[in-house]
Amino acid sequence: MTLMPICLIAFALIATAQLVTAFAPPCISNTRLKASQHQQYESRVTALFASSSPPTVIVVSPPGGIGEVAAVKSASMGCKVRWFVVSSPTTEDASMQQQGGTSLQLSPQAMRNFQVGGGTLELAGSDADKLLLPVDNPESTISALSQWTGSVDALICTYDTGLKVSPQTSNKEREIQKQQTWDDAIKVAAREAAQAVAPSGSKVAILSAFDEEAGGESPAVQPNGRISGVMTGILNGGKPNIPTTLTEALNTNLQSTLYRLRHGALFGLPESSPDFSPLVGGPKKDAELCEEYTMRAVRVDPSLSIYGNVMLGSTTRSSRIAVGEAAVLMALLRVPVESDMDVCISSQRGMEYVSIGQWKEEFMRAQQVLSSGQGARLFTAEFASVPNVSRLADWLATKWAPAVLRTYDIATIRSGERPVNVRRVDENKVEIVWQQLVDFQSATVGTLIIEVNDTYLTAIRGSGDASKGFGAISSRPLNGEDVIVRFLAEAASQAVEKGLAKRAIPKKLTPKPQLQSADLIPVTTLQSSGTVTQKEPSLFPSPPSTRSDQGPRTAGARRSTERQRGKQRRKKDDDTVS
Numbered sequence: 001m002t003l004m005p006i007c008l009i010a011f012a013l014i015a016t017a018q019l020v021t022a023f024a025p026p027c028i029s030n031t032r033l034k035a036s037q038h039q040q041y042e043s044r045v046t047a048l049f050a051s052s053s054p055p056t057v058i059v060v061s062p063p064g065g066i067g068e069v070a071a072v073k074s075a076s077m078g079c080k081v082r083w084f085v086v087s088s089p090t091t092e093d094a095s096m097q098q099q100g101g102t103s104l105q106l107s108p109q110a111m112r113n114f115q116v117g118g119g120t121l122e123l124a125g126s127d128a129d130k131l132l133l134p135v136d137n138p139e140s141t142i143s144a145l146s147q148w149t150g151s152v153d154a155l156i157c158t159y160d161t162g163l164k165v166s167p168q169t170s171n172k173e174r175e176i177q178k179q180q181t182w183d184d185a186i187k188v189a190a191r192e193a194a195q196a197v198a199p200s201g202s203k204v205a206i207l208s209a210f211d212e213e214a215g216g217e218s219p220a221v222q223p224n225g226r227i228s229g230v231m232t233g234i235l236n237g238g239k240p241n242i243p244t245t246l247t248e249a250l251n252t253n254l255q256s257t258l259y260r261l262r263h264g265a266l267f268g269l270p271e272s273s274p275d276f277s278p279l280v281g282g283p284k285k286d287a288e289l290c291e292e293y294t295m296r297a298v299r300v301d302p303s304l305s306i307y308g309n310v311m312l313g314s315t316t317r318s319s320r321i322a323v324g325e326a327a328v329l330m331a332l333l334r335v336p337v338e339s340d341m342d343v344c345i346s347s348q349r350g351m352e353y354v355s356i357g358q359w360k361e362e363f364m365r366a367q368q369v370l371s372s373g374q375g376a377r378l379f380t381a382e383f384a385s386v387p388n389v390s391r392l393a394d395w396l397a398t399k400w401a402p403a404v405l406r407t408y409d410i411a412t413i414r415s416g417e418r419p420v421n422v423r424r425v426d427e428n429k430v431e432i433v434w435q436q437l438v439d440f441q442s443a444t445v446g447t448l449i450i451e452v453n454d455t456y457l458t459a460i461r462g463s464g465d466a467s468k469g470f471g472a473i474s475s476r477p478l479n480g481e482d483v484i485v486r487f488l489a490e491a492a493s494q495a496v497e498k499g500l501a502k503r504a505i506p507k508k509l510t511p512k513p514q515l516q517s518a519d520l521i522p523v524t525t526l527q528s529s530g531t532v533t534q535k536e537p538s539l540f541p542s543p544p545s546t547r548s549d550q551g552p553r554t555a556g557a558r559r560s561t562e563r564q565r566g567k568q569r570r571k572k573d574d575d576t577v578s
Contacts, residue, residue, distance in 0.1 A: 053080075054078050054079050054080055054118075054119065055079050055080070055153040055154060055332060056079065056080040056081075056082070056150075056151070056152045056153050056154075057071075057074045057079045057080070057081050057082070057152065057153065057154045057155075057156065057328075057331060057332070058081075058082045058083075058084065058149055058152045058154070058155050058156075058193050058196070059071045059074070059081065059082070059083045059084070059155075059156045059157075060084050060086065060155070060156070060157045060158075060186060060189045060190050060193050061083075061085070061086065061156075061157065061158045061159075061160065061186070062085065062086055062087070062088070062159075062160070062161040062162070062182065062186070063085050063087060063125075063161075063162075064161065064162035064163075064269075064270065064273065065158065065160035065161050065162030065163075065266075065270070065320060066158045066160040066162070066206055066263075066266075066320050066323050066324045066327070067083070067085075067156075067158050067160065067324075068106075068162070068270045068272060068273065068324075069270045069271075069272075069320055069321055069323070069324025069325065070156045070158070070324040070325075070327050070328050071083040071121060072106070072110050072113070072121075072270065072271075072272045073324055073325055073328045074119065074156075074328050074331075074332075075113070075114045075117065075119035075120065075121040076113040076114065076116070076117040076119060077117055077119065077328065077332070078117045078118045078119045079119050079332070080119065080120050080122075081119060081120065081121045081122070082122050082124070082148070082149065082150075082152070083121060083122070083123050083124075084123075084124055084125060084126075084145065084148075084149075084189060084193065085123060085124070085125035085126075086125065086126065086128055086131065086182070086185050086186050086189055087125055087126070087127050087128065088127075088128060088161075088178065088182055089127065089128040089129050089178050089181045089182055089185075090127060090129055105273070105274050106272050106273075106274075107271075107272050107273065107274050107276070109271075109272070110271075110272035113272075124145075124148055126141040126145070126185075126189075128181055128182050128184075128185030128186075129181070129185075131145075131185040131188050131189055132181070132184060132185055132188065132240065132242070134240070135240060142188065142192055142240065145189060145192050145193070146192050146195070146196070149192070149193050149195075149196040150196060151196055151198060152193075152196050152197055152198070152201065153197070153198055153200075153201045153202075154197070154201055154202045154203070154204070154331035154332060155190075155193055155194060155196075155197050155201070155202070155203045155204070155250070155256075155331070156203075156204045156206065156327050156328070156331055157186065157190040157193075157203075157204070157205055157206065157246060157249075157250065158205075158206035158327075159182075159183055159186060159206075159207075159208075159246070160206065160266060160320065161182075162269065162270070162320065184242045186246070187242060187243045187245070187246055187248075187249040188240055188242060188243070188249070190243075190246060190249040190250055191243055191249040191250070191252050194249065194250045194251075194252050194253045194256070195252065195253055197253055197255075197256040198256065199255040199256060200256070201256045201257075202256065202257050202258075202259065202330065202331045202332075202333065202337075203250045203253070203256055203257065203258045203259065203331075204258075204259050204260075204261055204327045204330050204331045205246050205247055205250055205258065205259070205260050205261070206261050206262075206263065206323060206327055207246065207247075207260060207261070207262050207263075208262065208263060208264075209262040209263060209264055209303070209316060209344050210264075210265075247260065257339050257340075258340060259330050259331075259337055259340075259341045259342075260303070260340075260341070260342040260343075261323065261326060261327050261330060261343060261344075261345065262303050262342070262343070262344040262345070263316075263318035263323045263344065263345050264316030264317045264318045264344070264345075264346055265316065265317045265318070266317075266318055266319075266320055266323070267291055267292075267317060267318075267319060267320070267347075268290070268291060268292040268319045268320045268321055269292070269320070270320060270321065270324070271292070271321060276292075277290065278290055278292070278293055289351075291319070292319055292321055293351060294349065294350075294351060295317070295319060295347040295348065295349055295350070296319075296322070296347075296350050296351055296352060296353060296354060297347065297348035297349060297350025297352070297354065298319075298322045298326070298345055298346070298347060298348065298354055298358075298359075298362065299345075299346045299347075299348055299362065300326070300343050300344070300345060300359075300362035300363055300365070300366045301343065301344050301346065301366060301369070302342065302343055302344070302366055302369055302370050303342040303343060303344050316344065316346045317346065317347055318345050318346055318347050319347045322345055322347055322354070323345050325354075325359075326345050326359070329356070329359055334356060334359075335356075335359050335360050335363040336360060336363050336364055336367060337363065338367060338370075341367075343363070343366050377458060377459070377460050378448075378459045378460065378461060378481070378485050379457075379458065379459040379485050379488050379489065380456060380457070380458050380459075381456060381457040381458075381488075381489070381492035382455060382456045382504045383455055383456060383457070383492075383495075383496070383501040383502055383503065383504050384455070384501075384502040384503060384504045384505055385454060385455065385501070385502050386452065386453070386454050386455070386500070386501045386502075387499075387500075387501075387502070388500070389427070389428045389452050389453065389454065390427050390428070391500060392452050392457075392495055392500045392501060393424070393427065393428050393429065393430055393450075393452045394424075395495070395498070395500060396430045396450060396452070396491065397422055397423075397424045397430045400487075400491050400494075401422040401430065401432060402422060404483075404484055404487045405419055405420075405421075405422070405432075407483070407487075409480065409483045410480045410483060410484075413479050413480055416436060416479045417434040417435060417436040417445045417446065417478055417479050418434060418435070418436075418479055418480060419432050419433065419434050419448075419478075419479075419480055419484065420433055420434070420435045421433050425449075428451060428452045428453065429449060429450065429451050429452075430449075430450040430452075431447050431448070431449050431450070431462070432447060432448040432450070432484065433447055434446045434447065434448075434464070434478050434479070438468065443464070443465055443468040443470060444464040444465040444468075444470065445464040445465075445470045445474070445478070446461065446462065446463065446464045446470065446473070446474050446478050447461070447462035447463070447464065448460075448461060448462065448478070448481065448484060449461075449462045450488070455504075457488075457492055457495075457501075459484075459485060459488055461473055461474065461478070461481070
């Protein structure tokens with residue numbers, strides 16, 4: 001089967017510039033990784049850049065959005081890019097077709113960037129409906145997609161359509177069904193493209209920090225809650241088995257490495273879009289820069305930190321330009337990454353362009369947080385001192401925690417996991433256990449470890465029973481976890497009141513030394529007319545004179561003007577005489 005039946009976006013772009021024949025691998029001497037992870041990362045970087053030909057990157061996404069940013073950025077960096085565009089499902093409503101998702105345009109500046117960078121960009125696509133047809137259907141495009149992908153070094157997948165979601169729609173159920181069909185088609189295309197990734201290659205799944213997939217799929221629950229592939233094919237009329245999540249679709253090829261890149265509320269347009277403008281509303285007298293330029297600064301955090309802190313997760317915003325660039329850097333190993341790395345990108349205020357060195361520093365900081373165990377830290381309270389660590393831990397285990405588990409918010413949890421008991425695991429550690437019914441048997445799905453030290457109290461999310469598939473730390477908050485953390489903040493105050501800990505004394509700021517009056521230099525606005533020489537004082541000063549003949553009259557001084565006093569009287573006397 002040839003490629004043409006699936007090229008529903010009827011164009012292909014191939015830059016004519018000369019390809020770059022040599023690639024310099026990124027600096028990895030200061031990645032601060034563990035020894036085994038560092039060796040694995042170094043070997044993959046060497047394998048990726050050892051070839052004289054540029055790396056091949058495939059992007060699977062809807063038209064526009066983060067996928068367009070990733071494809072254009074990869075081509076600008078000198079890569080061979082194959083962008084498979086999954087267009088929106090066909091619908092009878094013409095107004096829904098006009099909203100976008102079926103066409104793609106690139107600006108002339110993007111084409112010039114390809115020529116400067118020396119990369120190529122090939123585009124092909126398919127309707128979402130034809131990707132979900134049975135494989136033996138003549139109109140199915142799955143087989144043609146497998147032949148078109150070939151062998152690639154990196155794969156980037158995203159759901160982002162780049163469209164603004166309208167809160168008021170004429171048919172909300174139809175919109176939800178359309179989006180679900182679109183997502184299913186992307187997962188099917190991603191699964192087929194993942195088979196073509198080389199063993200030393202990379203796969204990047206771009207996910208939202210707020211959707212269900214961000215909650216961390218549990219390997220023990222999913223197989224039991226998912227219909228088998230045979231039953232799915234029977235019930236769906238022979239349609240291909242649709243993966244439950246994008247992560248599952250990319251994990252069909254276990255030889256290559258998978259990374260998860262999450263984002264907050266997305267904003268902005270790709271710079272390669274003809275609709276992009278750096279000025280809000282176009283040129284005006286009082287021009288205003290768009291958020292893509294005013295929020296260029298980025299921050300990379302482990303996803304555990306994002307989900308552990310509810311306030312941070314709910315207010316996180318991410319620029320499509322920053323997320324797409326970060327995905328390309330991870331796929332091409334231009335930044336230090338670990339196996340199964342899961343990070344979240346958030347945009348911050350700042351107008352300076354983020355350099356490759358700054359990207360490396362952010363990813364290195366995220367790795368340090370994960371390696372130090374602070375990625376799942378949910379609460380920290382500082383004390384001046386704890387007189388008896390064992391006594392405070394005993395009070396938390398026997399008095400405070402049982403009372404919290406009997407509260408209304410915890411006792412009324414009816415579905416999913418719930419905290420059931422408390423156990424003392426060490427002299428200074430207390431563990432709250434979450435359990436859930438799996439195949440009518442209780443399984444420990446996660447824990448909350450409360451640790452007491454001489455100067456602080458911390459709460460860290462822990463893993464569950466590894467033998468039942470819950471060995472990884474959950475990337476989403478456990479049920480009732482926010483309630484326990486809130487009560488733990490009150491417990492820190494109660495510990496101070498009960499004498500179990502001493503309140504931390506806030507550090508006083510050192511006052512600045514005040515200048516003495518002798519050190520102050522008088523400030524004046526008067527200007528000197530010259531240097532005045534002063535007479536040196538005599539060693540024996542003469543006493544003040546008391547003579548009465550010394551004065552201005554005696555010295556012959558005369559007034560320069562006539563005295564005003566008595567002038568009117570003299571004038572009156574003169575008039576009378578006359």
